[in-house]
Amino acid sequence: MDLALSAADIAFRDEVREFLKQSLTPSLKRSGDLMTSVFSNFESAMAWQAILAEKGWAAPDWPVEYGGTDWTVNQKIIYLKESKRAGAPSLLPMGIQMLGPILIRYGTEAQKHELLPRILSGEDVWCQGYSEPGAGSDLASLKMRAVADGDDYILNGSKIWTSFAHRSNKIFCLVKTDVDSKPQAGISFILVDLDSAGVTVAPIVSIDGEVEQCQVFFEDVRVSKDNLVGKENQGWEVAKCLLEFERGGYCYYAAIEKQLAQVRRLAAEEKTAEGWFYELDPVFSTRLAELEIEKLALEFTENRVNCLAEGKPGALTSLVKVAGTELSQKVDALALELRGTHLPLLQNEALSYGFEGGFIGSEHGLNIMNAYLNNRASTIYGGSAEIQRNIMAKQVLGL
Amino acid sequence: MNFEFNEEQKLLQHSVEAFLRDNYDFQRRQQQVESDTPFDQDLWRQCAELGWLGLPFSEEDGGLGASAVEMMIVFEQLGRYLVIEPFFETLVLFGGALKRSRHPIRSECLQQLISGQLHGALAHFELHSRGEIGSIESVSTTTDDGFCLKGCKTTVYNAPEADFVIVSALNLVRGEELLQLFLLPANKPGLEIEAYQTTDGRHAAELHLNNVHVDASCLLAEGSEALAILRETYDDALLLLCAEHQGAMEQLLRETVEYASERKQFGQAIGSFQVLQHRMVDMYIATELARSLLYAATLKSVDQSPDAGLFIAAAKVKSDTCAKAVAESAVQIHGGIATTNELSIGHYLKRIIVVSHLFGSTQYHQRRFGKLSRQLFAPGGMA
Numbered sequence: 001m002d003l004a005l006s007a008a009d010i011a012f013r014d015e016v017r018e019f020l021k022q023s024l025t026p027s028l029k030r031s032g033d034l035m036t037s038v039f040s041n042f043e044s045a046m047a048w049q050a051i052l053a054e055k056g057w058a059a060p061d062w063p064v065e066y067g068g069t070d071w072t073v074n075q076k077i078i079y080l081k082e083s084k085r086a087g088a089p090s091l092l093p094m095g096i097q098m099l100g101p102i103l104i105r106y107g108t109e110a111q112k113h114e115l116l117p118r119i120l121s122g123e124d125v126w127c128q129g130y131s132e133p134g135a136g137s138d139l140a141s142l143k144m145r146a147v148a149d150g151d152d153y154i155l156n157g158s159k160i161w162t163s164f165a166h167r168s169n170k171i172f173c174l175v176k177t178d179v180d181s182k183p184q185a186g187i188s189f190i191l192v193d194l195d196s197a198g199v200t201v202a203p204i205v206s207i208d209g210e211v212e213q214c215q216v217f218f219e220d221v222r223v224s225k226d227n228l229v230g231k232e233n234q235g236w237e238v239a240k241c242l243l244e245f246e247r248g249g250y251c252y253y254a255a256i257e258k259q260l261a262q263v264r265r266l267a268a269e270e271k272t273a274e275g276w277f278y279e280l281d282p283v284f285s286t287r288l289a290e291l292e293i294e295k296l297a298l299e300f301t302e303n304r305v306n307c308l309a310e311g312k313p314g315a316l317t318s319l320v321k322v323a324g325t326e327l328s329q330k331v332d333a334l335a336l337e338l339r340g341t342h343l344p345l346l347q348n349e350a351l352s353y354g355f356e357g358g359f360i361g362s363e364h365g366l367n368i369m370n371a372y373l374n375n376r377a378s379t380i381y382g383g384s385a386e387i388q389r390n391i392m393a394k395q396v397l398g399l
Numbered sequence: 400m401n402f403e404f405n406e407e408q409k410l411l412q413h414s415v416e417a418f419l420r421d422n423y424d425f426q427r428r429q430q431q432v433e434s435d436t437p438f439d440q441d442l443w444r445q446c447a448e449l450g451w452l453g454l455p456f457s458e459e460d461g462g463l464g465a466s467a468v469e470m471m472i473v474f475e476q477l478g479r480y481l482v483i484e485p486f487f488e489t490l491v492l493f494g495g496a497l498k499r500s501r502h503p504i505r506s507e508c509l510q511q512l513i514s515g516q517l518h519g520a521l522a523h524f525e526l527h528s529r530g531e532i533g534s535i536e537s538v539s540t541t542t543d544d545g546f547c548l549k550g551c552k553t554t555v556y557n558a559p560e561a562d563f564v565i566v567s568a569l570n571l572v573r574g575e576e577l578l579q580l581f582l583l584p585a586n587k588p589g590l591e592i593e594a595y596q597t598t599d600g601r602h603a604a605e606l607h608l609n610n611v612h613v614d615a616s617c618l619l620a621e622g623s624e625a626l627a628i629l630r631e632t633y634d635d636a637l638l639l640l641c642a643e644h645q646g647a648m649e650q651l652l653r654e655t656v657e658y659a660s661e662r663k664q665f666g667q668a669i670g671s672f673q674v675l676q677h678r679m680v681d682m683y684i685a686t687e688l689a690r691s692l693l694y695a696a697t698l699k700s701v702d703q704s705p706d707a708g709l710f711i712a713a714a715k716v717k718s719d720t721c722a723k724a725v726a727e728s729a730v731q732i733h734g735g736i737a738t739t740n741e742l743s744i745g746h747y748l749k750r751i752i753v754v755s756h757l758f759g760s761t762q763y764h765q766r767r768f769g770k771l772s773r774q775l776f777a778p779g780g781m782a
Contacts, residue, residue, distance in 0.1 A: 001408075002401055002470055003698045074400055279773070289769040293692075293713045300691035304402045319684055358590055386677070393676035396683060397656050 005074070006170045012071075014079045020086040023051050032087040033262075034363075036370035038255075038378065039212060043169045043353040047123050047305035048089045049096075053120050059096045066104060066116045073306050077251065085253035093162060095119040095126040097250075099172055099396075102189075102242050106230040115191075129159035129173035129192070129216060129301025130239070138388050139174070140183040140236070144218065146190060148225070153177070153190065154199075155221040161381065165214035166203045167353035169194050174239050177232050191227040208373040209348050228340035243383060253299035259331040259371075260295060263288065266338040266365055278338060287334055294327050315395040318388040323380040328384065332372040339368040402694055404472070412472045418449070423582045425743045428481055432547065432600040437560050438484045446484070448517030455490055455635075456498055460509040467635065467697050471642040478646030482504055482745055483600050488557030492517025495632035500619045501576035502582060508563065518562040520585075521525070522548060522552035522606045524631060530759020532629050538606055539568035539579050546570070546618070548581065548589075548611040558604035559594035563595050565619060579628055580619040587611055599750040633758055634711050637742040638700060640754045641693045641718035647747045648686040648722050651729040654744065655679060658733055675732055682728050686719035693715045709775060719755035719764075727752045 005013070010096065025034070031044035038047065052058040053067075060076050062068025071079065091097075102120055103112050111144060118124040135142040144157025165171065171192050184262030194201060198221040204213040230238045267278035267288070278284045301323065303315045336343060342361035349360035350366055379385040393399040404412065409580070431439050434653025446452055458740055468492075477486055494512055511517035528534045538549025548568050558564060564585055569576040581592060589611035594604040605749060620628055631729055633671035656679055659670030669675055699707040726748040730737040737744040755761050 001404060001694065001698060003695065005400070078472075083672050113691065134585065162778075285769050286765065289765050289772065290716075292772055293716050293765070293768060296695065296710070296713050297688040297717050298691045300695040301688055303400055304691055304694070307400060319687060323684060323688060389677045389680040390673070392680045392683060394671075397676070397679055399660065399670045399677050399679065 005078075006096050008260050009074050010071075012075050012081060016079055016082045017086070019055065019057075020082060020088060023055070024086055024088055027354050028089055029087040031186050032089045034056045034351050034367040035090070036208060036210070036351060037212060037374040038090065038133045039078075039092060041165065041351070041353050042092070042164060044089040045092050046125075047353070049122050052091070053122070055242045058091065058120050059100055060115070061365050062100055062104060062202065063096070064099075066112065069304060077303065077306055079184060080251035081254040081257075084258050089256075091109060093126065093250075094128050094163065094168075094196040095124065098242050099126050102172075102229060102238055105241065106189075106238050107146075108226075110226070111191075111229065114228065121227075124170050125164065125168040127162045127165040127168040127171045127214075127216075129171045131157060131161045133160050133215075137384050139239070140187070142174055142176065142187070144175045144249060145179070146177050146188060146223070148177075149222070151220050151225050153225060155190075155192065155223055156213060158217045160204075160213075160215045162201075162214045162216050163212050163218050164374055165194065165201045171231070174235055177235075181233070186233055187235040187239065189229045189238040189302050190223060190230050191219075191229060192221065192223050196221050196223065203214075207373065207376075208370040209346065210370070210374070212374075250324075251302065252320060252328065253295055256298065256324070256328050256331060257327060259335065260292060261289075261333065262364065262368075263338060266335070267360070269362065269364065270340060271339050284334075284337070287378055291327065291331055291334060294323075294330070298323050298327055315391065318383070318391045318395075321382065322379075322388045322392075325375075326398050328378060329375055333370045335365070339365045343369050345369075408469060408472055415451070415476040416446075416479075417657070417729040419476055419482065423480045423482060425481070425746075428483065428600075428728075432483060437557075437602040443484055444515045446486075447776050448514065452486075452490060452515055453513040455494065456509055457515060460506050462497060462509070462756070467638060467700050469691065470635075470639055470699050474579045474642035475640040475649075476644035477644030478750075478757040479741065481600075481647070481750060484668075485557040485560065485601075487639065487643075487657050488519045489561075490519055491578075491636050493522035493557075493561070493565060495635055496580065496628050497520050497544045497619070499583070499631060500582075500624075502581070504582065515613045515685065518557060519563045519565070520555050520558040521565050521632070522555045522558065523565075523567040524553060524758065525551060526730060529668060533578075533625070535567055535569060536606070537566070537568040539570040539581075540571060541572075543610065543612040546579070546581070548608040548613065550608045552604050552608070555605045555606045556597070556601060558592050558606055559602045564590070564604070564606065565613075566743075567625070569609070570621070570662065577622055578629075579621040580625045580628060581613055581617045582619045583611070583613060583617055585748050587613070597753065599753040600746065625641050626674075631756055632702050634700065634708065637711050637715050637758060637764075638693070638697055640757060641689070641696070641714050643754060644718045644722035644751060645686075645693055646692055647751055648678075648682075648689065648725045651725050651747050652682045652686055653678070655682065655729045655732050662734075669732075673697070678728050678732060682725045684743070685724050687719035690712075706775065709768060709771040712764045712771060715759075715764040716761055717769060719751075719761040722751045723755060751779040 009286050028044055028048055031040060049058055059067060060069045060071050060079055096119060103115055130139060132144060146153035146155050152309050171194055173192055174187050175190055177188040198219040200217040202215045203211040204215060205211055206213060208329050250396050270278050272278055272281050276355055302320055345360055346360050421694040452462060453462035458464050497508060502614045525535050539546045539548050550568060555666055562585055564583055566581045566583055568579055570579050588620050590607055594602060594603045597603050613689040627687050659675055660668050662669050692714040696710035699710040730748060
């Protein structure tokens with residue numbers, strides 16, 4: 001047992017820090033600092049991806065032969081942590097984090113050869129077609145049909161909560177290829193061009209006034225059978241594997257550390273009604289200490305999980321997902337207190353990438369209300385907190 | 400970074416667990432608690448023979464020189480089996496303070512302790528201290544041949560069985576309060592031991608210092624050295640209390656899941672109800688989150704990292720909070736039976752509540768964490 005970073009890891013950390021210092025432009029950093037969501041805004045995410053792709057760091061989890069890295073688990077954690085700490089935007093995960101590893105594991109040679117480079121270069125932007133209006137937590141009850149027609153499928157149905165579909169050109173979907181078998185058995189995993197005839201993308205405005213989510217409609221959309229990933233009717237296995245990648249491979253504590261750094265900064269700038277700085281207020285300090293302690297517990301739990309799993313996410317990712325998202329919501333709520341009188345101001349344009357105009361109130365808290373609202377979704381998406389508890393009850397406790 | 404035990408550590412964990420499984424079931428523990436003797440002397444001797452009493456002491460003092468990780472492993476099992484024998488009091492507190500001193504009697508005394516022949520207690524905290532090491536009122540006045548001690552030490556665990564006690568007092572030297580530690584035989588005239596039983600099945604005492612006259616040779620340490628001894632000893636102790644919590648949480652979760660799988664109401668196992676499943680999952684989450692901070696703080700302590708104090712405070716807060724939640728859930732899920740003296744569940748709850756208030760309550764350590772954290776993030780701090 002030890003906490004030590006090896007000399008190689010320290011050298012790696014310094015290399016990452018140096019790279020971040022050189023490469024993060026002020027507007028990228030502003031955009032990273034003022035994130036309101038698990039996603040950065042689209043423009044800054046893609047701008048940062050281009051810089052990382054050139055460096056060869058856009059997809060650390062992929063094998064080197066596909067443009068990934070040979071980093072150890074420790075190094076990947078260091079990279080994620082340092083990136084968050086420096087205020088780097090987050091890359092959109094649908095291509096790099098989710099589909100990439102799936103193609104590497106289940107894809108044909110042709111699919112890997114054609115699609116992986118286009119993910120890295122940003123030429124393809126992918127979105128995830130999992131949930132449907134009638135299939136949220138109960139994902140296996142999805143209804144979207146794919147009916148064989150010669151070498152093609154004809155797709156009909158609708159997907160919802162497809163993040164960034166309005167900015168994407170491709171979608172990976174779970175579809176029913178066999179309606180007569182058990183729910184999980186008749187599902188396939190298929191890749192679709194969003195510019196195919198019959199596809200309509202309808203943006204959904206979230207409660208923070210922004211569009212991240214969409215609903216995608218499919219009406220007699222023709223897709224080649226070559227676009228299947230894995231075999232027909234074995235999509236559920238692929239889907240489950242992807243959900244683990246979606247839940248894992250994320251450094252919750254680093255994101256929360258960033259939230260806490262913002263809270264501490266504001267607590268040193270903002271005063272309570274009584275006229276003292278928040279950082280000196282006993283009620284506020286007590287709450288902050290509680291959350292900082294929870295952050296440390298989460299941090300070392302994530303470290304433990306990463307060391308145990310050696311890069312292979314398992315059931316413990318459910319624990320981390322629940323603890324991470326629930327804690328981040330608690331920090332959101334504490335931040336609201338600090339924003340004070342300016343909390344109601346709606347100035348979303350001031351949060352956009354490259355914004356140089358004026359705004360009212362402290363810039364350091366500009367994202368707080370939007371972040372609070374947006375983050376309500378974190379305990380719902382990727383398997384809700386309740387679904388995660390069901391998984392743990394079954395898989396860990398044997399209930 | 401690595402969170403796995405090495406082979407020797409796994410072996411130690413296995414042997415302590417196996418020993419307690421064979422020798423320390425709950426019924427037997429309860430017989431001991433209800434008997435006339437505070438703890439099982441035979442068991443203590445067996446532990447001495449197994450070498451476990453020597454774990455935290457240097458080879459020079461006749462010990463095994465084990466690290467905080469090995470001690471954590473042992474204390475997790477002691478917590479899991481609700482062991483009342485005074486490992487904590489004699490080894491960690493008394494032995495911990497003694498081993499850090501430079502007193503000539505140290506080695507001889509520790510060797511007796513390691514062989515199981517000597518028991519000790521550390522009498523530092525007082526009614527108003529509430530965990531703050533600097534906050535005591537007992538007074539030492541310098542006499543011709545030594546010192547005279549006056550004051551009262553509160554809730555000194557194991558004092559009724561101790562052969563020696565280490566006592567702290569403040570000596571007023573040129574207007575400055577000098578902290579002093581004394582090593583006294585428990586039968587010293589003027590030392591009045593007002594013994595009682597505790598809620599968690601142990602024995603403790605109020606220790607009255609009624610003008611205790613001691614030789615200069617009884618002085619163990621003073622000033623910054625005495626303070627350092629107490630700080631280090633109590634930091635070790637806090638980590639081991641967290642380890643005890645950890646073992647208790649694990650066992651409570653195990654027993655609760657087992658019970659919920661067997662107990663039937665409305666024609667089905669109560670463990671099939673989602674509301675109870677989620678409560679048990681929360682027990683599991685709490686157990687694992689607390690474990691992570693216990694490991695982190697223990698390793699920080701082994702490394703003597705500058706932020707070890709911050710991590711120890713954090714671990715104590717998390718461990719107390721989680722252990723209390725786990726124990727309360729265990730009682731709730733077991734139902735009425737857990738509120739009886741017959742079942743182990745309530746005894747875990749009692750020990751957990753007591754441990755959460757020893758050497759500073761959860762709130763005290765939360766304030767301590769807040770203070771250290773502000774220093775860490777202050778301009779020029781380490782973060």
